[in-house]
Amino acid sequence: MQLRLAKLAYRHVRPSDDVRHEGTYTPDTRDNTENARDNLLGAVLDLSGSEGWSTKMAMINDPLFAHFSDRGRILAEQKAAEEADAATLSESEFKTLDTYGEAPPNTLDAMYQLLRDRLDDIDDALLQDTSPREQWALIEDERVMRRAIARELNAMNNNLYTVDQEAATADEKETDIRLRSTSSPQQATIELKIGEKDRSAADFRSALKDQLLIKYMAAEHAKVGCLMITVVRIEPGGTRTLMRR
DSSP states (O other), X not given: OHHHHHHHHHHHSOGGGOOOOOSSXXXXXXXXXHHHHHHHHHHHHTOOHHHHHHHHHHHHTSGGGGGGHHHHHHHHHHHHHHHHHTSOOOHHHHHHHHHHSXXXXXXXXXXXXXXXXXXXXXXXXXXXXXXXXXXXXXXXXXXXXXXXXXXXHXXXXXXXXXXXXXXXXXXXXXXXXXXXXXXXXXXXXXXXXXXXXXXXXXXXXXXXXXXXXXXXXXXXXXXXXXXXXXXXXXXXXXXXXXXXX
């Protein structure tokens, strides 16, 4: 509702038509409508939780708010960080935070941020001189690739989560990799596909929607997930290395 009202306000009270005042002035109808529009934008930014994050991301990606996208993303991330800081930690969770600089995810937003961080860590690892990118580039079997990635994720778990491979969902469908928080029911699912396989764009859309969203992320505490596609890149000199998409 807040986003719909904000979009209506931005369509009818366009920032490009805003009146710029210098010195003292008496607010008129235009000034009042601009303030109302800005208040509606603030209401969207004040939304909390996973639904609030989704609403803010929808706003940021809407061309109507293109002028505000960078600033909006910063504010959304700050709000998410504040919510994470407000989470209550048990004694054992606080010890984990003190030891590793991270706490086990107790909320959907925290689980989402953890998954993003670990995927970024894998990307960073693939850039290191000691990375397994050449060995991974030779893998053609998704089961073998899944084990390699699961092993990497497990090595960086910091007692925040456990790693399951091919865990069964309620309707007996198997996921590729699932991270399970050590302190809450929160889970994150990774659906893995090797990019060099003979698949169409429709196949990837089906994997994202039908497998990941509808099947694997159906449970209440399994609302975090991603489709990971590995792609082999030929380096100068003919060396094959792996990239993630």
